Amino acid sequence: MGAFESILLTVITAATPLLLAAIGELVVERSGVLNLGVEGMMIVGAVMGFAGAQATGSPYLGAVFALVSGMGMALLFGFLTLHLVANQVATGLALTLLGLGLSGMIGEAFVGQPGIRLTGIEIPVLSDLPLVGRLLFGQDVLVYLSLALVAGVSYVLFRTRAGLIIRAVGDNHSSAHALGVSVLKVRYLAVLFGGACAGLAGGYLSLVYTPQWVEGMTAGRGWIALALVVFATWRPLRVLAGAYLFGAVGILQFHAQAHGVAIPSQFMSALPYVATIAVLVIISRNRILTRVNTPACLGRPFVPDR
Amino acid sequence: MTVDDTTNPQHGVVGERRGTVLLDARGITKRFGEILANDTVSLTLRAGEIHALLGENGAGKSTLVKILYGALDPNAGDLVWQGQTVTIASPAEARALGIGMVFQHFSLFEALTVAENIALALPPDQSFRALSERIRQVSRDYGLTLDPTAIVADLSVGVRQRIEIVRCLLQEPKLIIMDEPTSVLTPQEADQLFVTLERLALEGCAILYISHRLEEVQRICHHATIMRHGKVVMECDPTKETAGSLARLMVGSAVHDLKRGVVPREGDVRLALKDLSAEAEGPFSVAIENVNLNVRAGEVVAIAGIAGNGQSELFELVSGERLSSSADAVTIGAVPMGRAGITKRRRAGAAFVPEERLGHGAVPGLKLSENLLLTRHSTGDGLVQGGFLKRDRAGALEQRIKTNFDVRMSHDDPEARALSGGNLQKFVIGRELDRQPDVLVVNQPTWGVDAGAAALIRQELIDLSRNGAAVLVISQDLDEIFEIADRIAVISRGKLSEAIPAQKLTRERVGLLMAGLDEDSGGAGDAA
Numbered sequence: 001m002g003a004f005e006s007i008l009l010t011v012i013t014a015a016t017p018l019l020l021a022a023i024g025e026l027v028v029e030r031s032g033v034l035n036l037g038v039e040g041m042m043i044v045g046a047v048m049g050f051a052g053a054q055a056t057g058s059p060y061l062g063a064v065f066a067l068v069s070g071m072g073m074a075l076l077f078g079f080l081t082l083h084l085v086a087n088q089v090a091t092g093l094a095l096t097l098l099g100l101g102l103s104g105m106i107g108e109a110f111v112g113q114p115g116i117r118l119t120g121i122e123i124p125v126l127s128d129l130p131l132v133g134r135l136l137f138g139q140d141v142l143v144y145l146s147l148a149l150v151a152g153v154s155y156v157l158f159r160t161r162a163g164l165i166i167r168a169v170g171d172n173h174s175s176a177h178a179l180g181v182s183v184l185k186v187r188y189l190a191v192l193f194g195g196a197c198a199g200l201a202g203g204y205l206s207l208v209y210t211p212q213w214v215e216g217m218t219a220g221r222g223w224i225a226l227a228l229v230v231f232a233t234w235r236p237l238r239v240l241a242g243a244y245l246f247g248a249v250g251i252l253q254f255h256a257q258a259h260g261v262a263i264p265s266q267f268m269s270a271l272p273y274v275a276t277i278a279v280l281v282i283i284s285r286n287r288i289l290t291r292v293n294t295p296a297c298l299g300r301p302f303v304p305d306r
Numbered sequence: 307m308t309v310d311d312t313t314n315p316q317h318g319v320v321g322e323r324r325g326t327v328l329l330d331a332r333g334i335t336k337r338f339g340e341i342l343a344n345d346t347v348s349l350t351l352r353a354g355e356i357h358a359l360l361g362e363n364g365a366g367k368s369t370l371v372k373i374l375y376g377a378l379d380p381n382a383g384d385l386v387w388q389g390q391t392v393t394i395a396s397p398a399e400a401r402a403l404g405i406g407m408v409f410q411h412f413s414l415f416e417a418l419t420v421a422e423n424i425a426l427a428l429p430p431d432q433s434f435r436a437l438s439e440r441i442r443q444v445s446r447d448y449g450l451t452l453d454p455t456a457i458v459a460d461l462s463v464g465v466r467q468r469i470e471i472v473r474c475l476l477q478e479p480k481l482i483i484m485d486e487p488t489s490v491l492t493p494q495e496a497d498q499l500f501v502t503l504e505r506l507a508l509e510g511c512a513i514l515y516i517s518h519r520l521e522e523v524q525r526i527c528h529h530a531t532i533m534r535h536g537k538v539v540m541e542c543d544p545t546k547e548t549a550g551s552l553a554r555l556m557v558g559s560a561v562h563d564l565k566r567g568v569v570p571r572e573g574d575v576r577l578a579l580k581d582l583s584a585e586a587e588g589p590f591s592v593a594i595e596n597v598n599l600n601v602r603a604g605e606v607v608a609i610a611g612i613a614g615n616g617q618s619e620l621f622e623l624v625s626g627e628r629l630s631s632s633a634d635a636v637t638i639g640a641v642p643m644g645r646a647g648i649t650k651r652r653r654a655g656a657a658f659v660p661e662e663r664l665g666h667g668a669v670p671g672l673k674l675s676e677n678l679l680l681t682r683h684s685t686g687d688g689l690v691q692g693g694f695l696k697r698d699r700a701g702a703l704e705q706r707i708k709t710n711f712d713v714r715m716s717h718d719d720p721e722a723r724a725l726s727g728g729n730l731q732k733f734v735i736g737r738e739l740d741r742q743p744d745v746l747v748v749n750q751p752t753w754g755v756d757a758g759a760a761a762l763i764r765q766e767l768i769d770l771s772r773n774g775a776a777v778l779v780i781s782q783d784l785d786e787i788f789e790i791a792d793r794i795a796v797i798s799r800g801k802l803s804e805a806i807p808a809q810k811l812t813r814e815r816v817g818l819l820m821a822g823l824d825e826d827s828g829g830a831g832d833a834a
Contacts, residue, residue, distance in 0.1 A: 164422055168422075175415060296416065
């Protein structure tokens with residue numbers, strides 16, 4: 001296996017959790033909800049994924065644990081912001097703090113324990129192909145799921161009525177309500193989907209990326225996922241490109257250091273955020289881009305009058 | 307379209323209403339807290355009838371319409387639809403029955419295309435391509451040109467209304483509710499709408515038509531229900547009434563004709579715009595090109611124009627929200643102010659009232675007295691001393707404005723958002739008039755304001771000018787412009803025509819200028 005191939009393999013591993021979390025948050029934001037608690041949902045997903053794999057012995061069941069726990073966190077967020085109309089920004093930040101604390105408490109017993117790795121599925125023949133074999137056909141199931149999610153989200157958002165309703169609710173919730181759309185129901189479902197994706201992204205970290213539990217192991221990836229959604233101007237395929245770009249930047253910094261290139265690692269870690277700010281500046285200069293892609297009701301609470 | 311007199315219900319026998327009863331609302335009551343928005347209201351709508359619903363702001367029209375459309379639940383009363391008692395629990399149920407609505411503030415999704423907007427309102431049983439084809443067909447049949455693939459954010463207000471109407475028509479409704487449909491249209495666009503409405507009525511559709519404009523109600527409506535303070539006060543045939551008698555029924559007292567007074571001869575120029583130009587700030591903004599205008603003490607000059615032709619951009623340049631490239635471009639009093647900010651311009655004796663009262667003219671979440679501080683903190687009213695607010699003085703001023711301009715509020719010094727549109731407009735205009743400014747620039751002074759309040763505001767604007775101020779009014783309402791203006795200029799695509807004395811102009815000429823078709827351009831004959 002060549003050095004280049006191994007770099008690409010690590011890029012995929014680094015990009016997948018970003019992609020999973022960001023594609024979920026994209027749907028949430030398209031429905032007009034700003035959930036800043038991605039980091040919190042991810043870390044709970046990570047610890048519960050680890051715990052689930054330990055308890056059942058199956059990393060796949062661990063991934064299911066991660067997914068369900070992310071949804072649980074999202075349900076809490078949904079109840080507070082959609083039902084009780086709490087401020088979304090404050091609630092999202094609180095969700096992150098809660099997730100970090102909660103995961104530390106749950107994970108105390110798991111620190112230092114060896115984890116169960118979710119291994120790649122080796123597709124016979126195809127994965128033995130030279131060069132592209134391992135890369136394309138030897139990945140774990142979550143990598144394929146993340147790519148399928150991008151395609152699925154893109155299709156649903158822009159080609160189906162359900163997606164049209166999600167975008168409509170995010171663009172103008174009052175009008176959507178007037179048309180008889182249940183705004184809260186759509187947003188609950190979107191928030192739960194986002195939570196499932198974030199939980200799974202966390203599970204990926206503790207089951208694939210580094211199969212063990214370390215406190216705070218998400219290390220800001222939830223925030224990068226949030227930045228990615230803006231970076232991608234709320235378009236699924238750009239989220240895919242952005243996740244792999246940010247993933248590559250993260251991996252390259254290790255290789256750059258190994259080869260003695262004198263770029264401070266802090267600079268490389270800050271790069272995704274710098275890129276996001278640059279994109280924000282560019283899209284806010286272009287009002288058509290902003291208006292067509294930014295959900296106009298993003299972060300605005302909805303209270304129906306009746 | 308030629309219509310035989312005998313088949314046109316508009317010319318039917320007095321008092322006799324044609325058509326079968328479609329919707330009968332009986333004893334509708336809706337309570338919001340302590341306010342009875344609808345008090346045992348009854349309304350009968352018939353097939354093929356254009357039925358006007360008249361009333362001042364806050365008379366309960368919108369509440370009633372929302373109940374008919376399923377957006378609000380009544381506290382009491384029955385709705386009988388084609389002989390069956392029904393409960394309309396949601397707009398979707400209303401649409402299923404055959405009730406469609408065209409909203410006053412468009413309920414469109416700006417980020418979506420025309421076809422997507424329409425698809426959302428229809429049952430999900432047809433393909434997108436078939437829908438686009440139906441949109442093209444209906445828009446062709448009714449002369450409502452639409453491109454299904456256009457994104458709404460790029461479209462003008464008139465086109466947006468067409469989307470709403472086509473969306474409504476595709477549901478094949480038996481009843482269409484229209485809330486203030488012409489408030490954003492040019493006279494020509496309104497004429498086009500009336501043709502469509504009359505055709506729909508002939509096809510047997512019932513239309514409930516809400517408007518403040520009595521002249522158009524008389525022109526197209528067959529029957530009128532007039533509401534006041536949540537109750538139905540009168541039903542009549544509007545063609546048998548005069549605009550004056552209808553207004554009296556709505557307001558409950560006579561609306562006095564405006565007292566024009568005399569323009570003092572050749573007052574000093576108080577506001578001068580000289581070669582005022584500004585580039586467009588984005589794809590939805592209009593460039594202002596070489597605007598020249600003098601407004602003299604003692605006169606009211608009005609700028610007519612269709613929305614989106616540079617009115618807001620011009621207003622921003624005059625008020626100082628946006629600076630001009632040269633100081634000479636805007637002169638207030640005798641001082642070049644083109645590079646001065648809004649506070650400096652206010653100190654020089656100018657006052658400004660922007661179009662959007664909630665969010666621009668007033669902060670929704672602040673009390674009225676606090677909103678008062680926002681424009682008058684440094685205009686010599688002593689509201690701020692040593693950096694500290696004098697809240698008692700602001701409160702006293704707020705009381706004075708409330709009394710002088712008849713601002714009605716449920717409790718003392720409420721938040722701006724708690725006021726109805728008309729009352730808030732009286733407040734934001736009163737706030738500036740109360741200063742007795744030398745120059746007043748006001749954008750859309752009576753937009754969405756009822757007849758009584760509009761008459762009060764217009765009279766105040768005239769009185770201010772006759773007391774020696776220069777008043778510049780930007781408006782889309784031609785009735786208003788002809789009522790108050792001494793000279794009229796027309797803005798079209800960011801260019802301002804010469805200001806011409808109002809007596810020398812006709813509505814038709816102004817309408818053509820608004821559409822950018824002056825005689826000079828050579829196209830007027832064909833277009834008319």
